[in-house]
Amino acid sequence: MKKLIQIYLGVLTLTMVSCEILDEEPVSSFSAQGFYQTASDAQAGVYGIYDGLQSTLSRNFAFWGEGRGDAVNTSHSGDPLALMQNNLNTTLNSASWNTLYETISRANYAIKYVPQVFNGESENGQQLLGQARALRALCYFYAVRVWGDVPLVTEPYESIDQDIFIEKTDRELVLDQVVEDLLFASENCRATFGGERDRILFTQGGADALLTHVYMWRHEYALAIETADRVLNNSLYSLVTISEWSSIFTTGLSRETIFEIGYNETQTNFLRVLYALGSDSDYFPSEDFMDSFEEGDERQTLIYDVTLEQPRQIWKFFGKGFSDESADPSQNNIVLLRLADIMLLKAEAHANLIETDASNVDEALSLLNTIRTRAGLDELTQSDAETLYGDIESAILHERSIELSYEGHRWFDLVRNNKAVEVMGPLNGLSDELNLVWPIHQDAINRNPNLLQNDFYR
């Protein structure tokens, strides 16, 4: 008996001393301190940003880039109808920046910790940092185009002592940060990885292409031409023929693509919901869009079913003759930047510089006609362009609306060219320049007392 007691007391004392039994480290995840220790952590952290981008843009690339433009029609209540009718409100899904800032937060973590992991200037560390900064720039570029002034966060949040209720920053200052990030990326990203990663990750070419977009948005045409030239001279990119044109979207990874967001059968997007799902997709082609084709444009039948009076789907992304009842997952990559886009941007830059130097006319027309001839259309002269579209700029804008249709460019093209009110006014009553941005989502306002609603929506 005494022995039993002694054994029990012994066990009891033993258990009592070991206080470390209360140290429990996560088993299936990392603690905040436990991550960003190794090169593979750094790599995983950067892929985590792309993962954020996948969900951020899976539907919004169209809501933001097409929803308020003239090429789409819809009978879908919620975001599609509200955007089309210019009846934006503070509870729209597309007014929410949650996933966008989550992606930015992931980038901020990487930008802070990747250099620490590599402890100095390793090439691998720099190119990872370049990708992270390019991704952050892409997010802020969308943010500025959608909301105008937005909060600028460039550090990760790691403690409640940090200032979490920050105010909006002037859009030009945000764009300065975007340019700075992209210049870094343009210098430090890999020129090429070889293989599919050249198109689905940010390379130097990707950074240059995005930089071209940002310069155009800021109307800095000379800089835009300079960066666009770097893209045009990049041997990774060349135009595909019209027979391959569909496959840019249907199979992806074409030689024309500069950057596309990768999706697969488990990491899906909303392309089907947006453009081809039963008789119930978000969008179908508007009459204005269908009427705007020039005779003989070979792209028309690749974009929608011309045999129907009112097609209920857009099959550009899925291939001619696509059945909208198909059970296929929505897994096509979303092409964000491609060579034709950059060529037309460069043409637009030249067109805007005609007054300073007449040689820009030829530059602009030559680029425009390269895209037109691929589509089986005749080359335009300056007078053709003026007869058909009023001026060269308008001809280029129209060309973009066809070539880049539904890829998420139309609305931004209209705003950048100062044509949004002119084009959309008659369609939905858009009249106020302040209305060009989205409202800030009510949830964001509720969470942050220092955040002011955009003027138009107050």
Next chain:
Amino acid sequence: MERKKQEGTLRSGKLGKFPTLLLLMILGLLTLHGNAQSLSVSGTITDGDSGEPLVGVTVILKGTFRGVTSDIDGRYSIEVDGPSDTLTFSYIGYAPQDVLVGNQTELDVSMKSAVNELNELVVVGYGEQKKKNLTGSVVSVGGEAIAQTNIQDPISVLQGRAAGVQVVSNSGAPGGGMSIQVRGSSSLNAGNGPLYVVDGVPIESSTMSSLNGTENFGLNPLADINPKDIASIEVLKDAASTAIYGSRAANGVVMITTKRGQEGKAQLNVEFSTGVSEVTRTLDVLNASQYRQVILDAYANMANPVEPTWALIDSLSPRNNGDVDWQNEVYHKARQHQIDVSVRGGSKNMKYAWSSSYLDQDGIILNSNYKRITSRLNVDFNMSEHVRAGQSISFTHGINNRINAAGSGNLSVVRELLIRPPTYSMYLPDGSLNGYQFGKRNPVGLAELATHLNTSNRIIGNQYLEFDIVEDLKFRSNLNLDVITMDEDEFVPSTLDYREGYNTGSVRATNNITWGNENYFSFQKTFGGSHNLGAIAGMSFQKWSYRRTGLDGMYFSSDKIRTLNGAGTISNQEVNVASAHSMLSYFGRVSYDYKGKYLFEANMRADGSSRFGKDQRFGYFPSASVGWRFSEEAVFSGLSFLDDAKLRFSAGQTGNEAIGNYTSQGEFVVGTNYLDYSGAAPSVMPNSGLTWETTTQYDAGLDLSLLRNRVILNADVYLKVTDDLLYNVPIPRTTGFSYITQNIGSIENKGVEFFVSTKNLVNEFKWNTSFNISTNKNKVKDLPDELLTNGYIQNGSFHILQEGMPIGTFYGWKFEGVYSRDEDNVNGVTNGALGPVYQGGDPIWDDLNGDHIIDEDDRQVIGNAQADFFGGITNDFSYKNFTLSVFFQFTYGNEIYSEINHQRNSVVRYNNLSTAALNRWREQGDVTDFPRPVFDDPLQSDSRVQSRWIEDGSYIKLKNVNLSYSVPSVLINRVGLSTMTAYVNATNLVTWTKYTGYDPDVNSHSGLRMGIDEGSYPQSRTVIVGLKFGF
């Protein structure tokens, strides 16, 4: 001494035969009557209060298995060995008595009722206490009350029966979940459920289910415990009684004690029951022609009218020529069966209680079914005079064929059966099910063709070893284990989808193991005849580990192969996760009383948890209480009506550690992959300063026993303040996170609890009443200003948290009716600054700030889910061999946000509507409170959180009626039976309420988001009949 030894040998002889004996008992062939006898003793057994004879009292010759029961006249006769033998008289509801035979051959016994017996023991943390010596607030529900019900889990037993304990159903499904709160909500998001302790062992009480959408609150982990095995349930409420459980006790402690063997003859009991359930009510919905007209109206009312989608309402199409009330197709009469077998008994050195149960219960929704097998063995040994050991082990196997009932998606059966248009036909001409149409799935198909199978196994075991170190000082060690394994299978076949070949399936395998070891000394001694001193000191260690493996798949080649090997694509990355949590604690108690008159007790527990930051790891939880049994004072001895009276006060602190296992450390999740490239991302913002929630509670109580124990009164008032609330504080999403867990603010709960039980009639016709009523006032006392964006914290879609207001405050727009004519909008009120002007047929919103603009600034408090008071009343009648128990349960003053009523009064997504829509606004001048239906409503009226969906949730319910008849023993003794009882039981017979949904006893979410009805699985009315046999 000599004799003792002899008895010992005898007993060990019988122990040796035990296995054979057990076998005999299991076979139900037990007839262990005496061997050689020498003396016969007989007599009459009567009720001590009324003098009436008692039928069926067990009389056992102590130390043997020899026993008889009294007949209808209270007479018994038993053979004894000699005058030094002792007879034990026992009867349910009465205190057992030992009587020495002596020289008497005629031995009359008067039994004292145990119900009022203040010497009755009550289970408390790490021990038992006499009820009369309690200084804390403890409410007890006995096995007899449970036996009067048809309840399948221990939580439901407490509903309406325990003052201060509020129980609300999450789901009416078999094995469905419950929300329970002891003295109000004392936490914001760290969990409001109490700690459950079964036979001294804390068990896991959170659901392990990870599938079935928002129905994950729909499973009740306590359903693994068969209520028929329960001897008593005690709820520890105040700090004095709970502080010994420290950091897990802030929401109260529920102590479940299972039946153990008693010394004496083996008692074999067998019970069969069978019954039928049906839905308590159906709701009115529009028929096909009424529905078509609403849809046409909604099109006509559009701002820019478009051509109606004829495919939706065309009565000539085989898809749309139906006129179906889906409720009739989905609810059915459901049957249930249950068999319970138990054997209990023992000798002086070995006692046992063995039981098994099989339950097969259909739900009132097609194809829902719950099967449960439970088995339990409790044994206690005296290994020597000073060493005792024992073991309790229970095994439960549950198969729950579930239904996805609640939830917002179109996979929810209850929602779909209410809002799927009546025009949709059930079958197509080719005989196939008419499935998906315009966002609506077929509820019959959802119930019958989809799989939501939950299979669980659970073992709860504990062993103890207890020995006397010296006289009065004991040491006890417990080792306990709680293992849950759960397999879940889910499959939605392509026949329910619109896409050819599109089906999805999921599996989850969950494994949750809790084990612990507790070691403590206890001391009890009386000094100088009047100073009673007791003490406990010990330590405990507990560890929880959790592991889940899961796969999701889609594009199965066939709907028939539903296991994941048939999936064309594996779509979920979350294949395997594990987590763990541990706690190390030290605890102690000192109690002292002087002559049982002045009572004093103090408790202390120190808990260390791995969940908190290193610097905040240990929390200390003290309590103290005093009691004064003033009935013992000479001054009161003249009051003959006063049997016992006690005043008590307690104060103390408890805690709550229910947060994520790794929240304080921050978290990076893996699996945020980009294509095949592995990614990781921050998911939880770290906060190393996190610590416990601390609840400080004060309690004052009065216990009275009057008129020879015919009236018992208990009253308590309490004040409970919880500080350092753990809360997921919403932060701007620009941080990359949606919230951060912080210790913020405080909540107050205060209330009064009152319990009275009376013996109204005690003669041949007996009538007992017991009544309880409780109030609890909940208030958010303090929230840090820097977290309040608009003076409050938004809590989910429907609620806010605001200083001075209770948890469960609904916040939104106040609906004030419908504009009868366009010109009634005299102020030209607009929807938003730029939105359209309200017209005839549009809702009138309260323009709170009078700016004639309806916007966010017009939101206000529109309701409150907290009840003003709640309770229950039980009346027990017995006459001769009949007993009748009638139990009413009530709640008053709470409001329900009926999200399901919102769904069924909104044309958005072509929903079918309630018949309230027949009163809708149709033309200028109509006076109604039902606005005109509009598709693509530019006013977005439908999306507002509004008072229109708030309803009074008060109710009184005839919850349980039980009528039983005991067959007189003379009739059954000759067939070897000692007792035989037949009964009829009815549950949820009538509910009196104004609530227009299925049942006001509803809560689709647990915790903070209280009072929301999203269309949970409805409650059912059940009638069962049963037979009990005792051998």
